[in-house]
Amino acid sequence: TGESHEELWFEQATYISTHIASMCYGAQLTVFFIASYHIIGWSVSVKKRTFWLLFLCLLTAIATVNLACSIRFNRSAWIDERNYPGGPFDFLVQQQSRPILTVGNTASILGSFLADGILVRSASVLTF
Numbered sequence: 001t002g003e004s005h006e007e008l009w010f011e012q013a014t015y016i017s018t019h020i021a022s023m024c025y026g027a028q029l030t031v032f033f034i035a036s037y038h039i040i041g042w043s044v045s046v047k048k049r050t051f052w053l054l055f056l057c058l059l060t061a062i063a064t065v066n067l068a069c070s071i072r073f074n075r076s077a078w079i080d081e082r083n084y085p086g087g088p089f090d091f092l093v094q095q096q097s098r099p100i101l102t103v104g105n106t107a108s109i110l111g112s113f114l115a116d117g118i119l120v121r122s123a124s125v126l127t128f
Helices: 005-040 046-080 087-094 099-127
Strands: none
């Protein structure tokens, strides 16, 4: 390939990060099913169980969107747009504003915001 060492490293890191995210997604799905099972068995009000199940489903859906968008963008870089002028490296650098990547990044930020929000709420209940 005609890429420099730094460009090749960037391509490899981007490629590998998506695979690591896929493995983490598998762990997240496992936690999702275990948590759902235990939430359904709780002896609390239906309202509380419904809230936590919906919250859990929402976080899992957001993670699914994020990973799917990342996989689709990487497929574009290495398969669909392989002949992009400058190769995959230039594609990855110059096409950061594509809607598919924006949707994935937005999903990631939203998921972090929701998870942090519930953590702050839980901490405030314990503190006050």
